[in-house]
Amino acid sequence: MNSALEEIDVSHNNLEGPLPQNLCYRKKLQDLIIFRNKISGTIPDSYGECSSLTYVRIQENELSGVVPDGLWGISGLEHIEFTNNKLEGSITPSISSAKGLQQLLISGNNFSGKLPAEICDLQALGKFDSSRNQFSGDLPSCINQLKKLQELHMQGNKFTGEIPKSIAGWRELTQLDLSDNEFSSNIPVELGSLPVLTFLNLSNNLLSGEIPLELNKLKLNEFNVSNNRLQGEVPACFDKEFFLSSLMGNADLCSFVLKPLPPCSRSKHTNYVLVAVLSTLAFILVISLTWLLIITKNFITCGSKSKRSWKIIAYKRVGFKEEDVLASLRDENLIGSGASGQVYRVGLKSGQTVAAKRFWETKGLAESEEAFKSEVETLGRIRHVNIVSLLFSCIGEKYKVLVYDYMENGSLGDVLDEEKGGVFLDWPKRFAIAVGAAQGLAYLHHDCAPPIVHRDFKPNNILLDEEFRPKVADFGLAKVLKHDENESDQVMSRVAGSFGYIAPEYAYTMKVTEKSDVYSFGIVLLELMTRKKPNDSSFGESKNIVKWVREIALSSAGGGSEDAIGSTNMASLDQLLDSRMDTSTIDYHEVGKVLNVALLCTAELPITRPTMRRVVELLKDH
Template identity: 35%
Template sequence: MAIFRASSKFIFLFVICYCVIFVSSLNHEGNLLLIFKRNLIDNDNSLQSWNSKDSTPCYWDGIECSDDYKVISVNLSQFNLSGNLSSSICELRRLTILNLSKNFISGPLPSELANCGNLEILDLSTNRFHGEIPPQLFKISSLRQLLLSENFLFGRIPEELGNMTMLEELVVYSNNLTDNIPSSIGMLKNLKIIRAGLNILSGPIPVEISECDSLEILGLAQNRLEGPLPKEIQRLKNLTTLILWQNLLTGAISSELGNCGNLELLALNDNAFTGDIPKELGKLSKLKKLYIYRNKLNGTIPPELGNCVSAVEIDLSENQLTGFIPSELGQIPALRLLHLFENILQGSIPAELGKLKQLQNLDLSINNLTGNIPLIFQNLTLLEDLQLFDNNLKGVIPPLIGANSNLSVLDMSENNFVGSIPANLCKSQTLMFLSLGSNMLSGNIPYGLKTCKSLVQLMLGGNRLTGSLPLELSSLNNLVSLELFQNRFSGPISSEVGNLKNLERLLLSNNYFLGTLPPEIGQLQRLVSFNISSNHLSGSIPRELGNCTTLQRLDLSRNRFTGNLPEEFGDLVKLELLKLSDNRLNGAIPYTLGRLARLTDLQMGGNYFSGRIPVELGQLTALQIALNISYNALSGEIPDDLGNLQMLESLYLNNNQLDGAIPSSIGDLSSLLVCNLSHNNLVGTIPSTPVFRRMEASNFIGNPGICSSETDPCHPSFTPSISADLSLMKQGSSRDKIVSIVAVVIGLVSLVLTIGVCWIVKCSMPVLVAFENSEKTEASDTYYFPKEGFTYQDLLEATGNFSESAVIGTGACGTVYKAIMSDGMLIAVKKLRSSGEASNVDNSFRAEILTLGKIRHRNIVKLYGFCYHQESNLLLYEHMENGSLGELLHGNPNKCSLDWDARYKIALGAAEGLCYLHCDCKPQIIHRDIKSNNILLDASLEAHVGDFGLAKLIDLPFSKSMSAVAGSYGYIAPEYAYTMKITEKCDIYSFGVVLLELVTGKSPVQPIEQGGDLVTWVRRSAQNMMPTSTIFDQRLDLSSRRTTEEMSLVLKIALFCTSLSPVNRPTMREVIAMMLDAKEASCSSTSSPTSETPLEEDAANR
């Protein structure tokens, strides 16, 4: 028994020892993996199965072993891991697959990865690795797939790439790789896939790439590759996908591409290719998608493209293609998308396109197409998006268009269509966007459209439509925009309009609506713009309109409204424009209007308002365009508080019963261009300020006892009595406009004639032209010279005979000198190059004079005068003490005197100056060279937009000097490079670049190793979700939450302004509104600093 007990104890101890040994016997490869794990941070405990008590790692998550329990694969994709990559993983000698993709692992790539000698697949994509790609990595000769995309790798692709002779896939897109593509890539005979887009690769596409015989996919989009497309690419007989969009490629599209018979996707868009579209592309019978839009292609569309029988999408838009649309395109049976918009195509739309039974999206807009829409289009049963706007099409819209398809977008605006709106446009109840504006359509809105539940935007303005505002529209719950302006609609506005809860734009102006405005309008809580001007509405304005607190633009002018203006209008705090003129409103002007802090334009003239001018109007410090309360029955004194309106340009108080003296505070409004105080009961002396000295005498007539100076006795003069008759009030408002227009025209003609005469005479004596006060025309009164008796000799002395020491800058057309006059006054003198040096100087000089001579705004550099002297052309400007914004921002890379508040103020001022050029100058002025060096700063760092040597007056056909390329590198909108067409959106893009400069502190063009051009660098940072603190100018104090939040909002505005498509860019008025919103939002926000959050950007702009 004792022996049995002894042996039992022995067996028990043996089992215990065996178990202990078994538990602690994790093999060598398992221990290597645990060492590898120590460098990782397992955020979700995804590696909890990696247990040191196991004998083998073969059953751990993400691990795969061979039959003899050797680790051959580590796949930890999407495990939410962070930390660093340890090279200890390479001690797994049989490892063939290492996949760590879609995690948050950071740090450099270890060069010791070269020790993974048997590795066939290395996938480190979608992480946060940074640094250069180690050349040692390319010693892994067995590697078949190298996947490093979506990281932060930089530097060049090593030349050693050619050593990986077994490589089949090279995927490195979305990094910051630079320099040329190595020519050694041609040694990779097994390579099937190259994807290196969204980097900063430069130089030409290496010819050697054509030696990659197995290549099927070549993707190099969104880089800076330049030069022509190598003809040798035709050797790639297996190539199915060629993606080269958004580079700097030039020259003709190689006709040899037609020899790549297996090509299915060809994307060459967003480059600078020129010449014709090669007809040889018609040989690509397997081609499914052809994208060559947004280039500089000209010539005609080759009919041979009709042989691309497999094509499903063809986009040739935004080029300079001419001629006719080939009917052969109607032979492509599977075609779903055809985009030919924004070219110079002419002729009729071929009826053969109606045979494309699979067609879903057809856009032929912005061309010169004529003729009718083919009736066969009614049979396109799959058509969803049809855009034909901005052509010269005529005839009737096919009556069954949309009847047999699921149409969602239809835009035929800006043509010459007649007849009625087809009844079946929304038969399928899928139509969301309908724009038929600016045609000659007549008749009523058809019932099928009035009951189209899917409609989001309905735009029918500028036609001859009749009938009443349909009651059925009130059931369209998705409607956001309803535009029926400039038609012949009549009858009352139904109270059911208040059911359109999602409505943001309601534009009903220039019709024949009558009756009262229903109070249910106040239920439209999302309404942003409401215009019902020029109708026959009567009755009182409903106070419920004050509930529409999101309103930004409200125009009720030119109706027959009566009664008091509701005090509730003071609740419309987002209002920027309020027009109530030419009605029959009476009573006092509500003091609550003083709450409308964003108001830029207030028009209340031509009513019966009485009582005093509310002092609260002096709180409307954003007023810029006009304060017009003329032709009313207002009495009392003019409030001193109106002197607070420092941005105001036009003040109309005329034809009232105002008394007392003219406040001197109004005379100190330096931005004031018009101040009409005529036909009141004002007395005393007109304040002697520069503003009033420039004003015409007609602005003060009809006031008893008023005088122009203290030396002249003030006595009553013959003054027409102010009549309360409404007809006088109404016609006076229009009369002043006519007089002003005539005066401006006369002044401009006089100015041009004066310049012309002086130019012809070419006197040997210098001719100095001063924009002095004049009593002849309003236009000449606008401009003045700072001192009478000024001579050319004075300029020579003030500039040291135009010495180098007086130079303060250079521009596109000449040199700027600092002139110190004898009385101490500073003037900037721009000396243009003589006509002998540059043929365009004369035209530039004339254009600048014509432009600047019309402009007076606090944020525009003032032109004091000009001078011709022999071959010297001189412009005399207001001197800016603090130079240009560019100098202050970029002069010292380590220090900048501009804090964020100063930068915001500069941005807002420049925006207001540019907005004045775009919106308030007639004709509209486009600057064409907005940049930080053309934004000048006065002593108080107020911004002034300058250098109009390249400005273009849209309505001046003789301004031929403006046809040359304009703008500065880094600021030029992308569409201008391809179309050479100038719009205000080009200026807005440039202004967006300036905003990016202010936020980042970077120049618009950087060295390649520092990110390249500023817009691309910021967008890439946005796409990679980088914290905004890495984007902001590090010279600024970023410790303030308010500052960082405001900078983030301005950054988003800048990205909006620099949208790739000009259609997506805001107007300057919208930019100003957004900037004011940014200031308000940052002051009221309580969230954490946005400098610690990544910046997200809409993928559409990538």
């Protein structure tokens, strides 16, 4: 084999036997991908000397024994995945050398012992999954220093002690699962200050005290504190039938409305007041529902004559009923309209705002109701900070409705469109959007099994929340890629994408792969930089944004090869950048990175384009 080989990928090949001993003579080996085989035996000690490794993925084999100490601590590592083997031993302190590690996924093994305090040195760590092992002891007190954490999964171990209270710095954390351990003491009130936390599972521990009222601040899609030693009154935000299973197994929890939880005690005076208030509210509610039924009956049935003829699929725990949303699909709430349907802004009585997309009637099309439901259910399982959250779907005879979290700042397309008076984006926001959108797309390609290709990636399908955090959205054309031995990509039955963003090879192959999305992402990067449409008239006849940018970049590099584009001077970069941006806020090193990545992504041949995983690495590279 070639000693200059940078990647070994032999996944899904039913390989058996031990791992080869002599991989490290390939001094440039960066990616080691040998997952979902039948590899057995131990990991050779020599793997700890593979100093060039950045990506290790050898999960779902039959490996046993101890991970070599040197392998934990390779300085350039960005991704370690040992999931679902039979490995044992502990994480060694040498892991502190892997300061650029972004994902540490070791679930489903027999690792044991305490987590070393050196794990707190992994300041770039975004996802840590140590679930279903034999880890024990207290969590390191310094774990609050991991400011980049987005997902923390530690369920199914033997951890003890308190859940750390000094966790307010986990500003990017979306998922926290500490279930099935032996954590004790109270639930930290500081959890309520985590701004993007949507998944919280603390079930099957030894937690005591009350459920903190501060958790009411969270926008939780998943909440579970069952089978602990909690006591006191269930907070109003969780005192709903929907959360009952998540509260059971706490003998001293009480509720005013949920059975079989014991009732909370009230004074006689409080009872009289409550009865009076509830009677008044009940009267108002009856009148309101009667009026609502009269004016919105077509929506309540989701476009059908009988409620039994439509189907609701909920993907997350929500504090409202579908009727509350469907009744608001009226013209005064309309915020957008496209080829597939109309989008409405829906304000709920709880104060929450959601976005509801009602698809146009699709009679006569080949897609059946079951095919639509199957695809939407797949997307409903996606959980990522850079992908919009799907709450539930409604499928009826006339309408198909999807309900999402509402994004305060609309789409990136609207923001970049000067005619629509969008919010101005400075360079730091644009760069953060580029990185976040790349992470969302990389999740679809590399972390979903099987992979999902978006097929219509463009600024209008990148939504921005109140902090301008990007969320990939609109999966109307998305396809799950089902690779098999004879076919690595698929012929699509309809046009894949929007004009200007479609990869050039689609015109003659009618096939779509992950590399089709990579091309579209490159176009989005160029739009972020220039604020010009893919086929802007200012480029001249028969010229698109890729040719225009490439010509300027090559010209500034002295007309040399594309390898010289990295030397593009500042004056040429200013020629490409949106003129509205204040140059004092622009990091030209970041601009150069974005330009190089955009041109790599929009290469003519798919095989020469990077993967989205590699794109994320290039954008984050310092």
